[in-house]
Amino acid sequence: MRSLLWFGAVGASAAAVHFAVVWWLVERFGWPALAANVAGFALAFCVSFTGHHRFSFAAQEAKASQALPRFALVAGLGFVSNELMYALxxxxGLEYRLALLLVLVAVAAMTWLLSRHWAFKGREA
Known part of the structure; x- marks a missing residue:
């Protein structure tokens, strides 16, 4: 349960970074929403990996050198899903902020399952 709470907190932080970057780039600089989404993802990835490795899945004792490439694959799969759903x-015709919020929530469940059971899985006893 503790892992799930940390996952929620870290995920919410990463999602907030992602959302804020997209909003800022669209509103301030007129970027297209899909392009801004790529920048938002890149910054959110850093927040997400660090938080999940140190807090959400720390008890699984995965080494960062093992977890980073695995999590990058999980995050990449999540991003491709994110971008396709967002474009759809x-x-x-959904407003870009509402669409992004829906997509971020939808991708979170997949990310948690793959992170917990593969990306941050430590050595077997």
Whole structure:
């Protein structure tokens, strides 16, 4: 349960960074939402990996050198899913902030499962 609470806190922090970057780039600099989403993802990835390695899945004792490439694959899969769903929702006419919020929540469940059971899995006893 503690792992899930940390995952939520770290995920919410990373999602907030992601959301804020997208919003800022779209509103301040007029970036297209899908392009801003790439920048938001890149910054959120740093927050996410660090927080999940140190807090969410620390008890699994995975070495960073093992967990980073695995988590990068999980995050990459999550991002591809994110970008495809985001593009679809934008094409359907949803407002970009609402669409992004829905996508971030949807991808979180997949990320948790893959992170817990593979990316941050430490050595077997």
């Amino acid at each position: 929702l934008l094409r359907l």
